[in-house]
Amino acid sequence: MLDKVDVLIIGSGASGAAAAWSLADTKMRILCLEQGDWMQQSDYPSNGRDWEARQFGDYATRPNIRARPTDYPINDDASPIKVVNFNGVGGSTIMYTGHYPRMHPSDFKVRSLDGVAADWPVDYATLEPFFAENDRMMGVSGLAGDPAYPPKTAPMPPLPLGKSGARFGRAMNDLGWHWWPSDTTLATTEYDGRAPCINLGHCTPACTQGAKASTDITYWPHAIRAGVELRTRCRVREITTGADGMASGVIYYDADGKEQFQPAEIVILACNGIGTPRLLLNSASARFPNGLANSSGLVGKNLMFHPYAQIYGYVDEPVDSNRAPPLCLWSQEFYETDPNRDFVRGYTFQFGRGVGLVTEAVSSAAAGRLPWGADHHAAFRQLANRRIGLSAICEDLPEDHNRVTLDPVLKDSHGIPAPKVEYTIGANTQRMMAHSIARAHEILAAAGARNIAVESPILNGGWHLLGTARMGRDPAASVVNEWGRCHDVKNLFIIDGSIWVTSGGVNPTSTIQALALYIADAIKQRLATLFD
Amino acid sequence: MQTQFLTLDEARDLRCLAGMMIPPSAELGMPGADDPAITADMQASIGRDLEDVRTALAELVALAGGPFADLPPARQDILAARWRAVERPALATLRRVILQCYYRDDRVVRALGREARPPFPKGNVLEQGDWSLLDPVRARPKMWRDVAGG
Numbered sequence: 001m002l003d004k005v006d007v008l009i010i011g012s013g014a015s016g017a018a019a020a021w022s023l024a025d026t027k028m029r030i031l032c033l034e035q036g037d038w039m040q041q042s043d044y045p046s047n048g049r050d051w052e053a054r055q056f057g058d059y060a061t062r063p064n065i066r067a068r069p070t071d072y073p074i075n076d077d078a079s080p081i082k083v084v085n086f087n088g089v090g091g092s093t094i095m096y097t098g099h100y101p102r103m104h105p106s107d108f109k110v111r112s113l114d115g116v117a118a119d120w121p122v123d124y125a126t127l128e129p130f131f132a133e134n135d136r137m138m139g140v141s142g143l144a145g146d147p148a149y150p151p152k153t154a155p156m157p158p159l160p161l162g163k164s165g166a167r168f169g170r171a172m173n174d175l176g177w178h179w180w181p182s183d184t185t186l187a188t189t190e191y192d193g194r195a196p197c198i199n200l201g202h203c204t205p206a207c208t209q210g211a212k213a214s215t216d217i218t219y220w221p222h223a224i225r226a227g228v229e230l231r232t233r234c235r236v237r238e239i240t241t242g243a244d245g246m247a248s249g250v251i252y253y254d255a256d257g258k259e260q261f262q263p264a265e266i267v268i269l270a271c272n273g274i275g276t277p278r279l280l281l282n283s284a285s286a287r288f289p290n291g292l293a294n295s296s297g298l299v300g301k302n303l304m305f306h307p308y309a310q311i312y313g314y315v316d317e318p319v320d321s322n323r324a325p326p327l328c329l330w331s332q333e334f335y336e337t338d339p340n341r342d343f344v345r346g347y348t349f350q351f352g353r354g355v356g357l358v359t360e361a362v363s364s365a366a367a368g369r370l371p372w373g374a375d376h377h378a379a380f381r382q383l384a385n386r387r388i389g390l391s392a393i394c395e396d397l398p399e400d401h402n403r404v405t406l407d408p409v410l411k412d413s414h415g416i417p418a419p420k421v422e423y424t425i426g427a428n429t430q431r432m433m434a435h436s437i438a439r440a441h442e443i444l445a446a447a448g449a450r451n452i453a454v455e456s457p458i459l460n461g462g463w464h465l466l467g468t469a470r471m472g473r474d475p476a477a478s479v480v481n482e483w484g485r486c487h488d489v490k491n492l493f494i495i496d497g498s499i500w501v502t503s504g505g506v507n508p509t510s511t512i513q514a515l516a517l518y519i520a521d522a523i524k525q526r527l528a529t530l531f532d
Numbered sequence: 533m534q535t536q537f538l539t540l541d542e543a544r545d546l547r548c549l550a551g552m553m554i555p556p557s558a559e560l561g562m563p564g565a566d567d568p569a570i571t572a573d574m575q576a577s578i579g580r581d582l583e584d585v586r587t588a589l590a591e592l593v594a595l596a597g598g599p600f601a602d603l604p605p606a607r608q609d610i611l612a613a614r615w616r617a618v619e620r621p622a623l624a625t626l627r628r629v630i631l632q633c634y635y636r637d638d639r640v641v642r643a644l645g646r647e648a649r650p651p652f653p654k655g656n657v658l659e660q661g662d663w664s665l666l667d668p669v670r671a672r673p674k675m676w677r678d679v680a681g682g
């Protein structure tokens with residue numbers, strides 16, 4: 001048996017890294033187990049001429065396609081949106097794009113304001129200092145003064161508008177609609193050892209120059225210097241419990257495939273909205289027959305993805321295409337509920353800059369825009385470097401039939417049952433998506449785009465994994481309490497996107513990390529009475 | 533036994549399809565996708581796509597009743613159109629294998645006005661753009677909803 005640790009964190013992604021760093025100042029013995037590897041920037045796609053091709057292979061965003069030894073399979077056949085993630089030090093922040101809006105104050109009060117779903121047991125004001133601390137640690141670039149948000153500042157200036165951003169800005173002004181340069185986690189100045197972005201343009205699979213804030217280069221170096229241990233290639237199979245009903249530690253497979261038992265005083269789950277319910281369900285025992293921390297029956301339920309509608313078109317002169325980060329602007333014109341619409345809640349538009357030559361050719365050929373034969377060249381010249389587009393990030397409401405369970409057949413390389421995802425897009429969200437597509441057509445027309453194409457929902461767009469172990473004060477209606485502790489197991493905490501009550505209409509990672517820091521702080525404040 | 537590469541017949545058929553998909557254009561200075569350097573790249577980099585490409589080529593051979601590349605061009609056109617009529621994963625992979633090698637070829641990339649290099653380490657320059665465009669948005673009243681208790 002290995003030496004007992006004070007705090008065991010499972011998962012080194014966005015939330016696990018933030019909590020590890022925050023807890024380090026307690027000087028407790030903290031260990032993080034991560035099933036993946038440390039990543040090497042020299043291996044990232046934009047080092048080579050095959051940089052675009054690798055997004056279809058070893059740097060695919062879908063684990064089922066990427067199929068690295070460190071990935072686990074996910075049965076998402078019963079979902080129109082496929083799960084994307086990354087398993088390694090930094091978790092899915094290795095692959096994320098770094099669009100970094102916060103939730104809005106209203107997002108925490110959807111029942112009181114709009115009569116749907118449930119209010120959160122925390123609010124924006126409570127999280128505000130943790131948003132700010134996280135912005136500083138991740139290194140956020142952005143511009144103060146956005147009328148869509150309560151006042152906030154970013155430590156670095158925003159990304160340039162570029163040709164695409166200016167074109168969209170003019171179009172939005174013509175329509176009289178809100179837009180603002182996006183908050184991003186791409187460095188625009190020297191920052192905590194990171195150089196300013198040099199526009200490699202291929203942020204999503206992984207940033208070769210390290211301008212994008214993945215947690216392997218932000219939180220982790222600080223946490224490790226402060227004494228946290230991070231063990232890689234350690235895949236946790238189950239959380240064990242003692243006779244007292246408390247978590248006693250975990251069983252994991254080490255890098256050699258050997259089974260290990262790691263005892264711990266406190267266990268913190270940070271495996272994301274799919275990995276966390278999977279692990280809780282795989283930790284069923286005689287005492288917890290329906291899975292650990294699942295007396296409410298809500299573990300795995302209420303999965304929310306944020307269905308994305310993507311709309312793009314082609315303009316008559318070259319734009320930035322992939323010679324810049326895809327991130328650019330956002331619009332929250334349609335974010336807050338408007339009683340004149342046929343849906344409640346709302347969405348953010350995330351504006352992009354375009355794609356590379358290979359991506360353009362592959363997607364246009366699939367869509368029938370790029371003919372075979374003599375006309376191919378002329379057609380491609382109308383497409384290459386001329387695409388502009390935007391996506392609507394639509395709020396998904398919690399519905400308990402959208403869920404993660406254990407697949408009865410599928411297993412990972414260690415024989416651990418794999419997750420199964422069943423998901424349909426709710427009626428409110430469908431109406432919202434239709435609204436966003438209509439507005440996006442107007443925006444693209446105002447921006448001078450033709451040949452408009454729509455992908456709705458984005459098939460490989462299951463990047464926001466939320467809601468599968470929700471937070472709340474009532475143990476019958478939630479899995480964790482208002483500071484992340486499981487109602488059923490008093491030394492077990494959950495800090496990833498699983499604990500979200502509702503999804504808001506923004507990319508979630510800023511809020512996931514603010515919540516992780518808030519929960520870590522709650523643990524620190526209560527150390528003497530933590531298990532009461 | 534599965535080899536790591538396409539057989540000679542498979543490679544000939546793939547090359548023939550590539551040339552039909554993207555023929556050369558002397559006027560634009562573009563090679564065809566059946567150019568030897570581009571097809572050599574397809575062979576060398578096929579990796580995990582091999583199985584799908586083989587499946588798609590086998591479907592074509594079944595339609596052709598033998599090696600596709602040996603047929604007269606008019607017959608090839610008819611069969612290739614029939615073979616392409618129904619979208620399926622193996623066909624999409626084969627098409628991608630051709631396109632991803634073609635659109636990273638130095639001559640092609642340069643002819644399209646891009647530098648023939650990976651993004652790193654040189655990167656690109658992104659112009660700032662006109663920030664005064666934001667003035668009307670700055671002038672807007674606040675848009676977020678106030679909530680009781682924060």
Ligand SMILES: Cc1cc2nc3c(=O)[nH]c(=O)nc-3n(C[C@H](O)[C@H](O)[C@H](O)COP(=O)(O)OP(=O)(O)OC[C@H]3O[C@@H](n4cnc5c(N)ncnc54)[C@H](O)[C@@H]3O)c2cc1C
Binds near residue numbers: 084495512
């Ligand atoms: C392609 C892509 C683009 C995205 N773009 C954006 C964006 O622009 N903005 C944004 O806000 N969000 C974006 N996201 C989402 C963002 O990455 C996630 O919200 C965030 O990383 C979630 O943090 P987390 O801590 O919950 O989980 P993760 O970051 O996913 O980390 C979970 C970690 O747990 C580990 N783990 C899981 N199970 C086990 C186990 N049994 N044993 C050991 N380790 C385990 C995993 O290996 C992983 O490293 C994107 C994601 C992807 C994939």
